Amino acid sequence: MRELLVELGERTYPIYIGEGLLNAAGDLFTQRGISAKSPLMIITDENVVAQGHLDKLQAVLIAAGFKVVTSVINPGESSKSLLVLEKLIGQALEEGLDRKSTIVALGGGVVGDLAGFVAASYMRGIKFIQVPTTILAHDSSVGGKVAVNHPMAKNIIGAFHQPELVLYDLETLQTLPKREVSAGLSEVVKHGLIWDEEFVSWCDENAERLTALDADALGYALFKGCSVKAAVVSKDERENDLRAILNLGHTIGHALEAVAGYGELLHGEAISIGMVGAARLGVKLGASEEVYTVTKRVLSRVGLPVKLPPHLDTDAIMEAMLHDKKFMEGTIVFIVPVEIGKVEINKSVSAALVREIVEQLKQEAV
């Protein structure tokens, strides 16, 4: 088992990563002071249930003496809504959850973000535990950002709410569809690209082991990914400055998700293309050509798209970017690589230059 601390003063919490960790959930929860007197609610989705992960976690917690309530949502982004939030809070009320209760998110980033906002807002905030079951959720489970979507914008209604702990059982990842594996690795590679050149090389060399879900490789990669995220978040919990570097690839990526319609491109796929775009931008602004070639190669090797689907309308993509919340007081904030493992926050990238990059991404050789 690997252990890692997210240092946030009195909100500091541990991340545990290892095989078969669900079996230790009872002990680890108790160790962190989770009350067995008040009902605990596991929120998960149908796919996770179908793979047997809920049954397992529930049985372990009941055996450890917890009062367990479960709530199963429909899989997918559309569950991150105020409507589903209202339903879950209704259920929490019916089941008698009180201020000492805990919400457990068992699933990917959708479940984590939604359940986290339930925990943040129910009675103005109760305890919260992340049990991520996707690779992408190594990202969403660290840092405390929780949210639901508004019909007009993603993740726009939310809070900062740190979990009590994160429990990462590598066994749950074995049931992930291949495409979700690659999409999750996108954020893993991102964490290397913004912070750690050596880890990018390691990903380059171990890409095959990662996509094959080799437990050793995966455990190491998730540990590294979580470490980078934790380091950044510790320095800037509320996204005042540094934390913005985590948005590498996301300015273009979010626009692609919006224009393609959620579903055609997974989040990790969209930001993969976005990171190639950011690398191109970096080279234009003076970085060595290698920044672009390495970025593109690593992402391809873990099974990700690097070319922007040419049928997506450039005007629509630009328009979507203008609505993105990362525009502040009219200035566009762009995360630009300066070398592998290092990025800068550039606040004055012109729309014209971004449009050029978008056009080039449509011609990218694969």
Place this chain on the structure above:
Amino acid sequence: MRELLVELGERTYPIYIGEGLLNAAGDLFTQRGISAKSPLMIITDENVVAQGHLDKLQAVLIAAGFKVVTSVINPGESSKSLLVLEKLIGQALEEGLDRKSTIVALGGGVVGDLAGFVAASYMRGIKFIQVPTTILAHDSSVGGKVAVNHPMAKNIIGAFHQPELVLYDLETLQTLPKREVSAGLSEVVKHGLIWDEEFVSWCDENAERLTALDADALGYALFKGCSVKAAVVSKDERENDLRAILNLGHTIGHALEAVAGYGELLHGEAISIGMVGAARLGVKLGASEEVYTVTKRVLSRVGLPVKLPPHLDTDAIMEAMLHDKKFMEGTIVFIVPVEIGKVEINKSVSAALVREIVEQLKQEAV
């Protein structure tokens, strides 16, 4: 102008109380670092608009160079919903509010709680200013509790989100309906009852000046009320222990509101009856008879009901209390006066005793 600081470390903020303060809004906002570059959104309700208060504030802020967006909700508790929240967030997006924007609540507690939760959750939290226009809102505007209702329970979906400042213009209070004046004074008296015997005597003697909205008396009373609330909140921002004393009268009061149906009893009226009940309980548990007589007399003098409407069903009231969120791990938390100006948190009041009190409150002489 009276000024008061709510001490909360880096979240410390000032409360300004005085006549004609709306005229100084521009300066005071600027002084607190409110950005004039990003749009600022005033949320208010139709009644407040009808009295001309929005026009005035808007004109002052525009003259001071702010970009002002306004949003007018229907008056009343039913606007504190996720549906209205979603609409307001949609409007904020349309109007281009960004992370440096500010939400201004111009109105009573309904507007304050709702607008505060918009500010707490929009982009995971933007700045927030309270401009209370009811007496009751002296209570809701201090302490950072913001929330909307769930069909099953009041104030159950929310956050702790402190304002940047509170601007209390006594002139806006002149347009309040008489019944709202008394209802607001209920929380003023409450603040005396839990903390400050001398202030209770002062209220007793100055009840008529208060109900007549004498500016001097009102300014003093609101300053005192806010001071008590601020002192309590400073010691216990997140309601772990001490803050519970602010719930004097609320255990029974909330149940009455729920059973009567919101509307028959205003919040302040319901907790007036609740405070008489709590005083009766205090006497039963050993406090001097005076606790009950003084409590009842002061509340009557400021125009509040002290008798529980006999047609309300006792079983229904008891049932409503059992669903109240102040029940923790099965134990009922009751705030009980021990003398005037001093209460204790009693965690073991039996349901049978509470039922007895409820029956007695129906017989209360008026």
